[in-house]
Amino acid sequence: MRVTSCTDTFTLSNGTTIPCIGYGTFETPANEARTAVREALETGYRHIDTAAVYGNQEAVGAGIRDSGIPRDQLFVTSKLWNTERGYENTLKACEQTLNELGVDYLDLYLIHWPTNRKQFGDRAQELNAETWRAFEELYKSGRVKAIGLSNFLPHHIESLIPSAAITPMVDQLEVHPGWPQTAAVKYCQDHGIQVEAWGPFGHKDVLTNQTLVSIGGKYGKSSAQVCVRWALQHDVLPLPKSVHMSRMRSNIDVFDFELTDEDMQVIDELRGIGGTCSDPDAVDF
Ligand SMILES: NC(=O)c1ccc[n+]([C@@H]2O[C@H](COP(=O)([O-])OP(=O)(O)OC[C@H]3O[C@@H](n4cnc5c(N)ncnc54)[C@H](OP(=O)(O)O)[C@@H]3O)[C@@H](O)[C@H]2O)c1
Known part of the structure; x- marks a missing residue:
């Protein structure tokens, strides 16, 4: 792990650089997101992580503008929601996301969830x-500027x-x-796909683990x-969310210590300590 501050970057397979910690905005209500994003x-x-389904993209965009930071110094990610899948729908949904955020481009766009056979049967892959x-x-x-996946x-x-001309980044x-997804992380890392960690605190559940x-x-x-x-030391890019400035600050104050190999192993072996631990093949949304 080479990063020494939250603005240090990982490099995606297409050469795009991405700040090594992102700020999460899931469940930040629209009326709080503007201030929260500016404060972050x-x-x-x-690096800001949002999604169409969070219902706060306009406020996230306003917070970005309020910050006064030039667009080219920011990394903005959004995601295509499940109801908008398919070629034409996706193009329209991306335009709507750009409009809501008030930006000319996204740094990264992700398919929020894979289709699963449970819901789509044989059509899932297509x-x-x-x-x-x-x-x-x-x-x-x-x-x-970069394209990728989520929950795949x-x-x-x-x-x-087999049907892709461009490999996901x-x-x-x-x-x-407690939910290290070791096999999926290894697969991505072996194939040059940068892993980002959503719910790095297990949606706060794991924070009380002794x-x-x-x-x-x-x-x-x-x-x-x-x-x-722990995520960074696995070369995984964490997306911590907090609406409190003191927590925003402390969640990126992680560059003055290093977990030992033994600490890493102990943490790797934790199980069942919280988070949704959801199975993308079982979800019905
Ligand atoms: N791709 C996907 O399907 C997907 C799914 C879920 C999330 N995400 C992304 O990942 C981001 C992070 O995930 P998440 O929001 O579910 O959960 P998280 O970041 O694991 O946890 C957030 C929770 O932890 C609390 N918290 C944050 N910092 C804390 C601290 N230092 N001490 C104590 N409590 C703290 C927050 O409360 P306060 O806000 O009150 O501080 C909030 O309740 C999301 O915001 C979103 O951008 C993506």
Whole structure:
């Protein structure tokens, strides 16, 4: 791990650089997101993660503008929601997202969830392929600077690759202590796909885990800081969310300590300590 601040970057397979910690905005209500995003940017974040389904893109865009930080110094990610899959729908949905955010381009656009056979039967694979074809078009047109996936497990990616002209650059997965998704992370890393960790605190559930608290104690760090550091030491890009400025600040104050190999192994072996641990093949949304 080479990064030494939250503005240091990982490099995606197409050469795009991406700040190594992103600021999450899931469940931040529209009436709080404007202030929260501005404060996150004031705190030092330069990478914002949002999605059409969060219902806060206009406020996120307003917060970005309020910050006064030039667009080219920011990294903005959004995601295509499940109801908008397919070639034409995807192109329209991306335009709507750009309009809501008030930006000319996205730095990264993700398919939020793979289709699954449970909902789509034999059409699942074809629908992912059609959606991805639109992503490739958006990438070629410059409306999005990088394209990727979210919640795609290795078998979903393997099904997509034969029909894809461009290999996905990112996979955003639920990854946190207790749910390390070791096989999926390894698959992505072996194939040059940057993994991002959503729910790096297991949606806050894992923060009370005594193993994490006590490992943090050795370094004068909180369990939240241990979670962020653990992801980074796996070359996984964490997306912590908080609407509180003191927490925004402490969640990126993770560059003055290093978890030992033994700490990493202990954390890797934790199980069942929280988070949604959702199975993309079982979801019905
Ligand atoms: N691709 C996907 O399917 C997907 C799914 C879920 C999330 N995401 C992305 O990943 C981001 C992060 O995931 P998440 O929002 O679900 O959960 P998370 O970041 O794991 O946890 C957020 C929760 O932890 C609390 N928290 C944050 N920092 C804390 C600290 N230092 N001490 C104590 N509590 C703290 C927050 O409360 P306060 O806000 O009150 O501080 C909030 O309740 C999202 O915001 C979103 O951008 C993506």
